[in-house]
């Protein structure tokens with residue numbers, strides 16, 4: 378990529394404060410990537426002694442990251458950009474993403490320190506005393522089970538909490554993390570004047586003031602009413618007193634928060650008029666980066682399989698998460714996570730296709746769509762969606778069977794994984810529309826036979842996309858969108874010059890009729906599997 382110095386043209390920055398690294402990407406007005414860089418926390422900031430960017434505490438439940446490491450990473454990456462000759466004066470706007478759910482606790486008086494930081498010093502030297510909690514809880518933490526139970530009880534149960542905030546209580550969600558800090562360290566909580574998410578914390582560093590939480594990342598806290606887009610008083614009160622003034626008012630994700638802090642113009646040569654557009658969570662930013670539109674589904678086929686859905690009228694459930702949509706405040710996005718993803722596919726490949734993807738694909742070609750009515754549930758580890766475990770096989774008469782022939786096993790695995798995805802997406806209110814596109818990414822998305830099953834089960838065309846930098850790229854797109862959003866220009870219009878996803882497969886004629894009855898059977902059998910899993914765990 379040619380550093381911005383050679384480009385006299387305006388450019389836009391996208392940041393991603395993720396778990397293991399800080400990434401930045403610069404794009405020009407034609408949406409071409411003209412610069413990218415990263416700082417890897419473990420490798421480039423060894424003084425913090427993190428592993429994978431985090432500290433896993435001795436209780437094996439508490440997981441944190443040192444907030445000063447994130448500030449120092451920003452100092453390092455800006456120095457790298459400066460020494461590479463990056464022309465900061467051409468940056469017209471920036472936005473960013475942060476790992477979701479993590480929280481930052483600003484000590485009383487920090488706003489003044491942030492505002493007056495001397496441009497003679499790296500930022501981390503000025504703000505090192507600004508955090509009442511030095512090790513921020515992050516999304517990998519699962520130490521707040523008691524706070525989750527208390528919150529659900531206060532709201533009249535898990536389903537009601539889900540209806541209000543888009544999710545039932547989850548240990549990693551920020552409200553429960555704040556409740557834990559308030560109950561275990563009330564003095565620390567009292568010393569805290571502001572609580573940010575990782576995304577709004579990062580925006581604050583550039584703003585030189587406390588940046589507000591955006592609707593989309595705010596939907597991952599168990600605190601925001603996703604319909605009214607306002608904090609839920611019963612949720613706030615159930616977590617900690619005086620929480621609303623510590624959070625500030627949430628804002629639409631496309632909001633322009635203001636010009637960049639003078640610190641950056643003086644120290645790096647940023648244009649004083651460079652606009653900061655609200656930062657958001659990494660998954661909402663990825664939705665923007667993948668340029669998801671109404672009716673689309675993005676499926677990331679990785680260790681765990683993650684679904685990103687664009688939903689008009691969501692029906693929050695006890696699984697999955699409904700978030701305010703980051704690119705259209707009137708609609709929603711949903712996140713669904715299936716823990717038994719590629720590791721499950723690889724185990725069946727090893728056992729039924731002698732470890733070869735070619736043989737695996739041949740097995741899919743040699744068996745008929747619908748697998749002659751054979752259905753399977755493959756959960757080597759406790760599944761999240763739904764909560765069930767074990768391997769469960771059923772023949773066309775719904776009788777449990779202990780084994781399938783190898784090629785039948787392979788098709789049962791793949792059809793089962795994709796039927797589960799369609800069933801649970803539709804339970805959250807997702808609808809397959811005539812214009813629906815499936816955007817597939819991750820390892821298995823390179824296997825056309827697997828994609829053909831995906832396309833047939835959803836009766837929709839499958840496109841493949843590269844999402845390596847989707848959160849960063851999505852943030853750069855949102856920086857451009859923020860400048861025109863007030864004029865009701867959609868993100869899709871702003872980024873129509875970006876490279877189109879590649880069409881990989883289209884549905885086999887008759888797929889919809891074939892899979893409709895199978896989807897119904899699968900949903901019914903899934904209830905049995907959940908019940909058997911629960912009873913066998915007793």
Ligand SMILES: O=C(CO)[C@@H](O)[C@H](O)CF
Pocket residue numbers: 395396475476477478516549597658659660712
């Ligand atoms: O917890 C998650 C989403 O709910 C993760 O995807 C984090 O956002 C990763 F940073």
